Amino acid sequence: MGRTNPTYRDALRAIEERWADFQRALRRRDQPRFKTLFEYARTHADASGLLNHQNPLLPALFSIDLEQEARLDAHEERLDALEEAITAQADPVSEPDEQVE
Template sequence: MGRTNATYRNHLDNFIDKFKPFRKGLRQENKQHLESLWEKAHSHAQAAAYMNSANPGMPAIISILLGIQKETQEHKEEIENLEQRIEELES
């Protein structure tokens, strides 16, 4: 027999499904950005499951913020590397 308790991923998918009307109202160019946010929430689902939260929204938001923070840091490092290369080429 299967488990009787839904997993965090099941709760997250149900949470995301509630946003289908919102997604429908978005312009086409923004839909891909929303999907990117949901991917970030899914990518940290294992950590979010440790919270054992009845509300999947809060861990999802933290997961999304964590993903955005990681991307921001990676972009900052890439910019610094490019600036350093420019300085080296100008010397």
């Protein structure tokens, strides 16, 4: 007996195929970004498949949001570290004040 419902990965592949004309119409610089968004969706395909949502595009979009949020967090951490390094360079630790007796 065959499955009555396609797997989430099958549904995601079908969504990507439906959007293929859109991808081809994008500027060349944006086409790799388009592919990356679907990679993000595939990253969370196991969780999305467990959700078994009627509209597979919604879990895909949420998965993309999760990956982009993770990237933002990583960039913010890196920026904080760079700012701390710059501050440390600009404001070196000063010598302790000499005590006058």
